[in-house]
Amino acid sequence: AQSVTQLDSQVPVFEEAPVELRCNYSSSVSVYLFWYVQYPNQGLQLLLKYLSGSTLVESINGFEAEFNKSQTSFHLRKPSVHISDTAEYFCAVSDYNQGGKLIFGQGTELSVKP
Amino acid sequence: DVKVTQSSRYLVKRTGEKVFLECVQDMDHENMFWYRQDPGLGLRLIYFSYDVKMKEKGDIPEGYSVSREKKERFSLILESASTNQTSMYLCASTLADQETQYFGPGTRLLVL
Numbered sequence: 001a002q003s004v005t006q007l008d009s010q011v012p013v014f015e016e017a018p019v020e021l022r023c024n025y026s027s028s029v030s031v032y033l034f035w036y037v038q039y040p041n042q043g044l045q046l047l048l049k050y051l052s053g054s055t056l057v058e059s060i061n062g063f064e065a066e067f068n069k070s071q072t073s074f075h076l077r078k079p080s081v082h083i084s085d086t087a088e089y090f091c092a093v094s095d096y097n098q099g100g101k102l103i104f105g106q107g108t109e110l111s112v113k114p
Numbered sequence: 115d116v117k118v119t120q121s122s123r124y125l126v127k128r129t130g131e132k133v134f135l136e137c138v139q140d141m142d143h144e145n146m147f148w149y150r151q152d153p154g155l156g157l158r159l160i161y162f163s164y165d166v167k168m169k170e171k172g173d174i175p176e177g178y179s180v181s182r183e184k185k186e187r188f189s190l191i192l193e194s195a196s197t198n199q200t201s202m203y204l205c206a207s208t209l210a211d212q213e214t215q216y217f218g219p220g221t222r223l224l225v226l
Binding site (some may be wrong): 004006009034036042043044045046049090092100101102103104105106107 | 118145157206220
């Protein structure tokens with residue numbers, strides 16, 4: 001069965017520093033990959049996704065993630081974080097033809113300090 | 115914009131009560147999902163539905179049931195609430211398997 005591991009439960013960083021949130025998944029079969037973000041007291045919203053094509057995908061607010069099939073990873077990066085990026089981030093994977101069923105990682109709490 | 119609404123943001127129930135959590139989406143999505151979110155465990159799938167009157171068990175269905183009588187509405191039922199069902203419950207919907215899942219704001223349930 002598919003599984004997703006987010007290697008860091010909490011990541012504290014200072015404002016304007018770079019950050020990487022790590023995500024590995026278990027299966028090397030064809031998958032769709034997602035990063036969702038949850039701001040305090042809100043539901044989840046999509047940050048970015050990889051379906052096919054270019055292995056580097058970007059969000060509108062400066063995050064990017066690279067699909068690495070050989071390492072079964074989909075790490076999320078941002079070169080310079082803002083206070084407003086403080087949130088919990090979830091990596092998720094969906095196998096082809098699974099009707100959109102997602103397997104989520106445990107979540108990484110990003111805390112950006114001034 | 116897609117909107118997914120959940121009937122309550124906060125709910126307090128007693129052990130043994132029957133609990134209904136309602137979810138409504140307004141974008142004619144085929145697929146709907148119920149998750150529970152617990153610290154350190156991420157989101158775990160309870161049940162999902164691909165169509166009206168269809169339902170499939172997720173990873174942790176024990177103690178829960180669901181109902182989908184109309185396409186836009188997906189209900190989660192706790193037949194007899196227990197304290198270990200205290201959690202945040204999130205509903206989501208999606209048009210197809212590679213599409214974005216849209217989430218509701220969540221219901222934080224406390225079972226005493």
